[in-house]
Amino acid sequence: xxxxxxxxxATAEGAATFRQVAxxxxxxxxxxxxxxxxMLTPFNVMSGTIILLGIVLIAIRFAFxxxxxxxxxxxxxxxxxxxxxxxxxxxFAGGAYVLTFVVHILKFKKYEPIVRVTVLNGFLxxxxxxxxxxxxxxxxxxxxxxIIGNSFGISSVLFLVAWHFLLYMICExxxxxxxxxxxLNWKRVRRIVEGLTTGAVxxxxxxxxxxQSGLGALFLLAPSxxxxxxxxxxxxxxxxxxxxFAGLSMVIIESTFTHRIFKDRIGHDLHAAxxxxxxxxxxxxxxxxxxYIFIKLIDFVHYKQWERLATSMGYWYLVEVVGFxxxxxxxxxxxxxxxxxxxxxxxxxxxxxxxxxxxxNVSVIAFKWYEPVRYYPSWMEIEVTMAIICMELWVFRxxxxxxxxxxxxxxxxxxxxxxxxxxxxxxxxxxx
Amino acid sequence: xxxxxRDFLKVAGMTGGVLLAGGRKPxxxxxxxxxxxxxVEFKGMLIDTTKCIGCRACEEACNEANKLPQPxxxxxxxxxxxxxxxTGPDAFTVVNRFPNEKEPDKPVFVRxxxxxxxxxxxxxxxxxxxxxxxxxxxxxxxxxxxxGCRYCMIACPFDVPKFQYNSxxxxxRKCIFCYERQQRGEQPACSxxxxxxxxxxxxxxxxxxxxxxxxxxxxxxxVHHIYGxxxxxxxxxxFLSGVPLEKIGLxxxxxGEKETSHGEQD
Numbered sequence: 001x002x003x004x005x006x007x008x009x010a011t012a013e014g015a016a017t018f019r020q021v022a023x024x025x026x027x028x029x030x031x032x033x034x035x036x037x038x039m040l041t042p043f044n045v046m047s048g049t050i051i052l053l054g055i056v057l058i059a060i061r062f063a064f065x066x067x068x069x070x071x072x073x074x075x076x077x078x079x080x081x082x083x084x085x086x087x088x089x090x091x092f093a094g095g096a097y098v099l100t101f102v103v104h105i106l107k108f109k110k111y112e113p114i115v116r117v118t119v120l121n122g123f124l125x126x127x128x129x130x131x132x133x134x135x136x137x138x139x140x141x142x143x144x145x146x147i148i149g150n151s152f153g154i155s156s157v158l159f160l161v162a163w164h165f166l167l168y169m170i171c172e173x174x175x176x177x178x179x180x181x182x183x184l185n186w187k188r189v190r191r192i193v194e195g196l197t198t199g200a201v202x203x204x205x206x207x208x209x210x211x212q213s214g215l216g217a218l219f220l221l222a223p224s225x226x227x228x229x230x231x232x233x234x235x236x237x238x239x240x241x242x243x244x245f246a247g248l249s250m251v252i253i254e255s256t257f258t259h260r261i262f263k264d265r266i267g268h269d270l271h272a273a274x275x276x277x278x279x280x281x282x283x284x285x286x287x288x289x290x291x292y293i294f295i296k297l298i299d300f301v302h303y304k305q306w307e308r309l310a311t312s313m314g315y316w317y318l319v320e321v322v323g324f325x326x327x328x329x330x331x332x333x334x335x336x337x338x339x340x341x342x343x344x345x346x347x348x349x350x351x352x353x354x355x356x357x358x359x360x361n362v363s364v365i366a367f368k369w370y371e372p373v374r375y376y377p378s379w380m381e382i383e384v385t386m387a388i389i390c391m392e393l394w395v396f397r398x399x400x401x402x403x404x405x406x407x408x409x410x411x412x413x414x415x416x417x418x419x420x421x422x423x424x425x426x427x428x429x430x431x432x
Numbered sequence: 433x434x435x436x437x438r439d440f441l442k443v444a445g446m447t448g449g450v451l452l453a454g455g456r457k458p459x460x461x462x463x464x465x466x467x468x469x470x471x472v473e474f475k476g477m478l479i480d481t482t483k484c485i486g487c488r489a490c491e492e493a494c495n496e497a498n499k500l501p502q503p504x505x506x507x508x509x510x511x512x513x514x515x516x517x518x519t520g521p522d523a524f525t526v527v528n529r530f531p532n533e534k535e536p537d538k539p540v541f542v543r544x545x546x547x548x549x550x551x552x553x554x555x556x557x558x559x560x561x562x563x564x565x566x567x568x569x570x571x572x573x574x575x576x577x578x579x580g581c582r583y584c585m586i587a588c589p590f591d592v593p594k595f596q597y598n599s600x601x602x603x604x605r606k607c608i609f610c611y612e613r614q615q616r617g618e619q620p621a622c623s624x625x626x627x628x629x630x631x632x633x634x635x636x637x638x639x640x641x642x643x644x645x646x647x648x649x650x651x652x653x654x655v656h657h658i659y660g661x662x663x664x665x666x667x668x669x670x671f672l673s674g675v676p677l678e679k680i681g682l683x684x685x686x687x688g689e690k691e692t693s694h695g696e697q698d
Contacts (some may be wrong), residue, residue: 077582138580138602159559221587360461
């Protein structure tokens with residue numbers, strides 16, 4: 001009897017503390033939601049205007065249909081909302097799976113300081129750019145259909161991609177959640193989600209390899225519609241390999257900016273190691289670029305493409321491959337040899353432009369190149385795309401200014417598993 | 433009692449084996465019982481372009497059967513043939529006119545609509561099974577499942593599915609081979625309306641025989657090719673022509689294969 005009362009009292013007490021904690025947390029989050037720093041900066045004014053206009057256009061799009069805002073037609077069902085936002089955006093988000101693989105699986109500790117910001121970037125890229133898919137869908141409320149199972153179109157590559165987007169977003173959120181827990185000061189939750197990280201990383205890499213290539217495989221279904229210089233059975237492999245250097249160069253670009261803008265948020269360790277990290281990322285990108293060039297070359301020879309080079313599409317192909325694949329490779333090599341971080345940054349930018357070109361070529365520019373009336377995006381499509389990028393940047397900044405993204409909280413950085421790391425080092429040594 | 437791992441595996445393996453061996457027959461029986469009928473033969477349509485007079489009765493019947501609005505250019509007006517038309521969200525079939533080199537005073541009229549492929553790319557593209565190949569050959573559209581991603585339009589080698597870009601609640605639209613009419617035992621509206629037999633409905637196997645017979649009987653009149661017999665793995669709708677296929681817009685796939693030269697590697 002007495003026991004039961006105790007238990008009841010304890011439960012009541014527990015409930016009270018829980019309520020207290022919940023109230024505190026909500027208050028904390030509400031406080032954190034308020035913007036920090038000056039509001040009327042040039043960036044804020046500009047991006048704010050773009051976002052507002054974008055929201056208006058999105059409202060018009062949902063009220064009157066896609067034709068009110070986009071230049072899409074019966075001949076060109078996919079425009080830049082798919083070709084740029086989704087297909088290119090996801091390629092750039094590839095840095096997250098590459099870096100988590102390098103740090104959590106291969107245990108290269110050197111890159112650990114930038115893992116969180118990369119995962120955050122990847123997660124937000126998926127939320128916003130894959131989320132932009134909803135704008136493009138004619139009946140977005142049916143987007144749950146392939147998920148809830150009343151109509152599984154399992155023969156479709158898009159089915160795989162849709163599931164992967166969803167699952168990978170969850171993975172990336174799990175990978176990032178330790179930072180959220182630290183921000184909220186939830187020590188127990190942090191320990192739990194920290195334990196899930198390795199699992200999430202492994203699952204996430206599996207998903208990424210599949211849907212990065214899956215995005216390319218989407219176009220295998222339209223062999224007669226894509227210019228033969230771009231169409232290939234190897235599109236999936238090329239998309240996957242190029243997502244590696246796309247992701248890495250995006251990490252280089254992103255950290256170039258964040259290091260200027262968020263100077264005060266960045267710890268000593270990262271600051272000191274930063275140049276070495278960027279050079280290392282450049283090396284990784286070069287490796288992937290070489291693999292990519294190799295596949296491209298085999299493909300080119302295999303499909304006997306020589307005579308096609310002397311056409312206007314052929315010149316455009318050369319611009320992409322020579323100017324934005326071969327040239328960056330040479331520049332990266334040069335930069336690494338000279339240990340020039342500046343050059344690595346520039347080359348990363350060049351590589352990123354090349355990836356944009358490639359994705360737009362496959363999905364929009366070389367798609368039905370034979371039509372007399374071609375698709376080009378309306379200013380409103382570009383505006384909405386920019387608005388989405390700005391929204392992502394705002395959320396990114398909000399998170400960085402609050403959560404421990406660059407480096408771990410000193411309070412929690414204790415129980416590192418040195419023993420297991422030693423094992424890995426030994427294993428690496430034995431392989432060498 | 434303790435069970436060793438070996439024993440457990442033995443029992444488990446035996447149980448599984450028995451289930452597998454014994455389970456197969458009933459499963460097959462259940463399959464037949466479930467569908468409740470023997471194989472259904474693919475239906476098809478034979479379009480003999482040498483017989484078509486361009487009256488557009490098929491368009492009219494199609495609009496009526498699918499409750500589509502009347503076309504912008506009146507059905508009785510010939511001005512519609514001045515330029516090549518495409519199907520649209522509100523026109524599931526259109527008749528086009530092409531010049532005839534053999535007999536310049538007798539132009540060729542060719543219909544355009546969904547070809548109802550044997551293995552439709554739109555259906556394999558669809559992630560919600562909104563585009564679906566039925567056992568009777570029609571490729572139908574389940575509009576409640578569609579999320580409007582338009583991947584079917586990307587995939588279709590004939591560019592047939594059309595999207596309602598002007599609507600906030602758009603659907604993909606195309607000919608569905610009058611599937612409901614076929615279910616009721618009627619033939620599609622267009623073939624019923626065709627006054628010359630240029631559009632002929634039937635079992636695909638029979639239609640192929642008819643097409644071959646016509647070519648054999650009048651080898652000089654016809655191009656010796658049944659368009660749709662092998663294109664994209666075979667289509668439900670077949671076309672006969674008196675002039676080279678590429679002259680009347682039926683070259684799409686042939687051209688694509690030649691130009692991209694993927695054919696031999698696929």
